[in-house]
Each structure stands twice: as C-alpha cells, then as structure tokens.
Amino acid sequence: MTTTPGRLGYKGDMAELKNHWQAFDSTEPLLVWHLRLPAPSGPAGDADADAAVDDALAVLADTGLLVTRRPLPAEEAVFAGEAPRGVSVVTARGAGGALVEERADDAGALLRRLEGPGLDAGWARRFAAPGRPFVAAWTRRDAVSVELCVGFFATAHFDARDTAVHEKNHARLVAARDGLLALARRRGGRFTAPLSLTRA
Numbered sequence: 001m002t003t004t005p006g007r008l009g010y011k012g013d014m015a016e017l018k019n020h021w022q023a024f025d026s027t028e029p030l031l032v033w034h035l036r037l038p039a040p041s042g043p044a045g046d047a048d049a050d051a052a053v054d055d056a057l058a059v060l061a062d063t064g065l066l067v068t069r070r071p072l073p074a075e076e077a078v079f080a081g082e083a084p085r086g087v088s089v090v091t092a093r094g095a096g097g098a099l100v101e102e103r104a105d106d107a108g109a110l111l112r113r114l115e116g117p118g119l120d121a122g123w124a125r126r127f128a129a130p131g132r133p134f135v136a137a138w139t140r141r142d143a144v145s146v147e148l149c150v151g152f153f154a155t156a157h158f159d160a161r162d163t164a165v166h167e168k169n170h171a172r173l174v175a176a177r178d179g180l181l182a183l184a185r186r187r188g189g190r191f192t193a194p195l196s197l198t199r200a
Helices: 043-063 075-079 107-115 121-127 163-187
Strands: 031-038 088-093 099-104 135-141 145-152 190-192
Touching (some): 043 145, 088 107, 107 121, 163 190
Antiparallel strands (some): 031 145
C-alpha cells in the first residue's frame, strides 16, 4: 500500500514543531506488510498457524515495533479504528527537544502531549488524530496458509527529516523486517515488507 496523495507533502508551518512525524485523521493504514506462512487446514495446521503467528508477534515485540498477542483483532475492526491497540516503542522529541523513548498505543495522543497545548488545533485534527496506533496487526486464514498483516498508521518509523529520531525508529523497523524475513525463510513462507512510504 502507498500513502494517500498529499499526506507527506503538508506545506504548513512545521518549524515550531518538535516532532515532524504524523498520525493522520484516517483509519486506513499508510502501509501494510504481508507475511504468509504455510498452515494447512485441520487441527495440526491450526496449531502450526497459531505457533507461526506467535513467533511473528515475538519478533515484533522484541524489536519494540508492536507489543501485542493473540487473539488479534479482525481486519475490519482495525480499519474501522475499533480494535484494541497494541503498544509500540518510539523515539521522539520531548521537552526542550531532547530525545525520549516512549511506549504508546496512541500515536496521535502522544504527539499532542509531546507538542503541548500550543499545538495548532487545525493541524492537530488532521495530523495528530487521537485513537490511531503506531502499528497494528491482524491475520487472515485460508485452507493452506496463515497471513499476518502488519499495518502502519503513523509516519514515525519512516520520516527522515529528523536524523536522530529517524535513526532510532527506522532501526526498529529494519530489525522487525529482518526478523520476519528470517521467519518466512525458516517456515517456507513469503514476506512482502517495504521499508519506506511511497510518496505521491
């Protein structure tokens, strides 16, 4: 998936903001990774599917990208913004512009807190929408496989305008991608995982 046109091209006054990453007023993910692993139908296959998903969630948790566990919410609930949110570890700019490491399940709420009460209301409504996770996961199951989808709802792991912040967050992204790729190879599966948002 790609970014919605114009989202990364916001031309407003960003100079006063400590943080440049954004959480948009949309429940559609900006980008989705797809990990498909063999898991035939039947009790043995279902057990394999559960074990594969647990292994993948362990990779995500170890890297800090997403801390959650089964049962995962339904895809429909995630896209509707109604699913329970998992926690992500992110690096951001805190008071005085210092680097801080945060554990948060709501990207928009965290951004509003970090920027403080002076955050422009119109900007906050569009680019710091509360109720959005940094990352969410859901699964799809068919007769021969299980697919874990990892969706990104904020730009924190991709926005390179602040080099120090990007270095920390992107490292988590790369570690998660490498771990899931190794899992796909080990289990004979397939993994599609872009490391950047496609600009319109």
